Each structure stands twice: as structure tokens, then as C-alpha cells.
Amino acid sequence: MxxxxxxxxxxxxxxxxxxxxxxxxxxxxxxxxxxxxxxxxxxxxxxxxxxxxxxxxxxxxxxxxxxxxxxxxxxxxxxxxxxxxxxxxxxxxxxxxxxxxxxxxxxxxxxxxxxxxxxPAWKPQPLKDFPADLAVALGFVPFVNVYKYRDFLVELENEEAVRNCQPDFVRLKRMGEKAIITARGVEVDFVSRFFAPIVGIDEDPVTGSAHSQLIPYWAEKLGKTNLRAKQLSRRGGDLWCDYLGERVTIAxxxxxxxxxxxxxx
The missing domain is CATH 3.10.310.10 (Diaminopimelate Epimerase; Chain A, domain 1)
Structure with a gap:
């Protein structure tokens, strides 16, 4: 065959x-x-x-x-x-x-x-309590918010913090979780990175499913439904996003x- x-x-x-x-x-x-x-x-x-x-x-x-x-x-x-x-x-x-x-x-x-x-729009929910290992796994970078739907969604202070984050992939894999880090963008509405060592991917270059969670989060936070996004992996990626309530469009x-x-x- x-x-x-x-x-x-x-x-x-x-x-x-x-x-x-x-x-x-x-x-x-x-x-x-x-x-x-x-x-x-x-x-x-x-x-x-x-x-x-x-x-x-x-x-x-x-x-x-x-x-x-x-x-x-x-x-x-x-x-x-x-x-x-x-x-x-x-x-x-x-x-x-x-x-x-x-x-x-x-x-x-x-x-x-x-x-x-x-x-589908996967609207993440705020977490008051989250595993202490999450902060360790993400290199003790200061958190603004921690939310979760399928994955942890962690807002950081700024784009530079997202770009410079150095996760401990072994610890993150041991937690059995995937994690999104994100912040307001300088030239776009928001930026992100995505880590998934639990499924064999330390860092995914550009992640559509993560944006099913990111779009509802940032649409509500920024008060707008049409958004431009960039994923800050080494390869980088550009996305056009719309929030439609129960659905999102990712282009x-x-x-x-x-x-x-x-x-x-």
C-alpha cells in the first residue's frame, strides 16, 4: 500500500x-x-x-x-x-x-x-486555586490571571514576558497538563505560546485549538470581537480571529x- x-x-x-x-x-x-x-x-x-x-x-x-x-x-x-x-x-x-x-x-x-x-468557542474559567507546580513549571514568571478550559491559560504582564518565558517541560509533563501563556500584544491584540509535553510537543509553533480558548478570553477582556493574534514560537505564526459567541473563526x-x-x- x-x-x-x-x-x-x-x-x-x-x-x-x-x-x-x-x-x-x-x-x-x-x-x-x-x-x-x-x-x-x-x-x-x-x-x-x-x-x-x-x-x-x-x-x-x-x-x-x-x-x-x-x-x-x-x-x-x-x-x-x-x-x-x-x-x-x-x-x-x-x-x-x-x-x-x-x-x-x-x-x-x-x-x-x-x-x-x-x-468551537472554549471559554476558559478563572481559577482561584491552581497547582503550585504551575508557577515552577513556567519558570516563576509573574502571573496576571490563571484560567482554564481544556488547558491552563496564564496571562503574563506583557509580550516580552511571553517571549522570554523558559518553561520546565519535564515538570509540566509530570503535571499532566498543557499550558497557554498570553499577554496583550504590541503590534497585535494579543500574543501567546503553547506548551504540550504531555502529548509529545514541548512547544507547538502555532496552535489553533489554543485560540479556541484565547479568543473568548481576549474578546471579553478587550471589549472587541475582531482580533489579530501572533504566536511567539521560534517559527512564529499570524492569525485573524473573530469571536461569535458559541463559535470562533480562526483564519x-x-x-x-x-x-x-x-x-x-
């Missing part, structure tokens, strides 16, 4: 920027074990697989995402990369793409070279890197 793999840099307009995703289109599902092995072999933050839905008018494709260590329930950059492959390589011509996933229905559209994703650009063939004997 042979599979085609596309590697796409998402949330960027520059090669070697954004977050690289391995995209493997399928006609039917292969085993979970094999998908996990392929994700480990690719050794990117996510490898994404999708298959045609067939026999339903509710959505167009089923989609699943794997880190090198585990399957996850939502991934923005690999969804963006999948949509780019469908639109630009596989000849998909409908105005929207409807993906069905573990987090429900995701609707994708495009305007020019910007692809927009309709994602960005993609750059194609390579096409390959996987030979499974």
Missing part, C-alpha cells in the same frame, strides 16, 4: 514559518495503530488524516489528528493545512469544506489566500513545502 503525504506550513506566508503539518488524504480509514506510527515517524506536532464522508449531507470529510504520542480532539493548523491541500492540490471546488471530528462539525471557507475555520495563510510517497509493504 502506498500513501501520499503533503507537508504544509500553516499560519504563515513564509516557508519555514508557521506550524508544519503532515497531511495524508485517505479513501478509507487505516488502523489507529498505523496512523499513530505514521505520526511518530513524521515527528511533526501533528499528522492529519481525512476520508470522504460519503452517504451523508451533513459533512464532507471525517478528520483526525495525531501528535507523535497521541490522538487529539482538535487541531487548527493541521485542519488549515488539510483545507489548503483540498483547495489547491486535490481540486476541491465547493465554497466550504465541512469536517466532522471528535469536537463536532468544523466548517472551512476561503477568501483569496486566507482560509478561515469555524471552531490564516499556508505555504506548501513538499509532496512525498509513503511505501507500506
Amino acid at each position: 502506498k500513501l501520499t503525504l503533503y507537508q504544509v506550513d500553516a499560519f504563515t506566508d513564509k516557508l519555514f514559518g508557521g506550524n508544519p503539518a503532515a497531511v495524508i488524504p485517505l479513501q478509507e480509514w487505516i488502523s489507529d495503530e498505523l496512523m499513530q506510527q505514521l505520526a511518530l515517524e513524521n515527528n511533526l506536532s501533528e499528522t492529519v488524516f481525512f476520508v470522504p464522508a460519503g452517504g451523508t449531507d451533513e459533512y464532507d470529510f471525517h478528520i483526525r489528528w495525531f501528535t507523535p504520542a497521541a490522538e487529539i480532539n482538535l487541531c487548527g493548523h493541521a485542519t488549515l493545512a488539510s483545507a489548503w491541500v483540498l483547495y489547491h492540490i486535490l481540486g476541491y471546488e465547493k465554497p466550504t469544506i465541512r469536517f466532522h471530528c471528535l469536537s463536532g462539525l468544523l466548517t472551512i471557507s476561503r477568501q483569496g489566500d486566507i482560509i478561515s475555520m469555524d471552531f 490564516g495563510k499556508c505555504v506548501f513545502f513538499m509532496k512525498g510517497e509513503i511505501n507500506l509493504k
Whole structure:
């Protein structure tokens, strides 16, 4: 059996920027074990697989995402990369793409070279008490607020504090948690970084699912629903965001890197 793999840099307009995703289109599902092995072999933050839905008018494709260590329930950059492959390589011509996933229905559209994703809004809740190890794991950087939905969301004093934070990934992994750090931006509305050693990713370059939590937080804090965001990883990423109440839209650009063939004997 042979599979085609596309590697796409998402949330960027520059090669070697954004977050690289391995995209493997399928006609039917292969085993979970094999998908996990392929994700480990690719050794990117996510490898994404999708298959045609067939026999339903509710959505167009089923989609699943794997880190090198585990399957996850939502991934923005690999969804963006999948949509780019469908639109630009596989000849998909409908105005929207409807993906069905573990987090429900995701609707994708495009305007020019910007692809927009309709994602769930995960509004984080304030935490009065949080593990003391969180401060240690984040290098004792001063906290402004600590919130949580799926992940810890920690607001820091400013963009420089986010940029310079040096986490203890071993301790964070031992806690069994993922963490977002964020602050008001200098040139954009907010900046962030995302750490997930528990699923094999010390720092994710650009994280759509984190913005499902960040957008409601900053929309309420800044009193605006249209937001520009930047993720301050080494590769960096740019996102256009909108808060719609129960949903958010996360938009960005993609750059194609390579096409390959996987030979499974």
C-alpha cells in the first residue's frame, strides 16, 4: 500500500514559518495503530488524516489528528493545512469544506489566500486555586490571571514576558497538563505560546485549538470581537480571529513545502 503525504506550513506566508503539518488524504480509514506510527515517524506536532464522508449531507470529510504520542480532539493548523491541500492540490471546488471530528462539525471557507475555520468557542474559567507546580513549571514568571478550559491559560504582564518565558517541560509533563501563556500584544491584540509535553510537543509553533480558548478570553477582556493574534514560537505564526459567541473563526495563510510517497509493504 502506498500513501501520499503533503507537508504544509500553516499560519504563515513564509516557508519555514508557521506550524508544519503532515497531511495524508485517505479513501478509507487505516488502523489507529498505523496512523499513530505514521505520526511518530513524521515527528511533526501533528499528522492529519481525512476520508470522504460519503452517504451523508451533513459533512464532507471525517478528520483526525495525531501528535507523535497521541490522538487529539482538535487541531487548527493541521485542519488549515488539510483545507489548503483540498483547495489547491486535490481540486476541491465547493465554497466550504465541512469536517466532522471528535469536537463536532468544523466548517472551512476561503477568501483569496486566507482560509478561515469555524471552531468551537472554549471559554476558559478563572481559577482561584491552581497547582503550585504551575508557577515552577513556567519558570516563576509573574502571573496576571490563571484560567482554564481544556488547558491552563496564564496571562503574563506583557509580550516580552511571553517571549522570554523558559518553561520546565519535564515538570509540566509530570503535571499532566498543557499550558497557554498570553499577554496583550504590541503590534497585535494579543500574543501567546503553547506548551504540550504531555502529548509529545514541548512547544507547538502555532496552535489553533489554543485560540479556541484565547479568543473568548481576549474578546471579553478587550471589549472587541475582531482580533489579530501572533504566536511567539521560534517559527512564529499570524492569525485573524473573530469571536461569535458559541463559535470562533480562526483564519490564516499556508505555504506548501513538499509532496512525498509513503511505501507500506
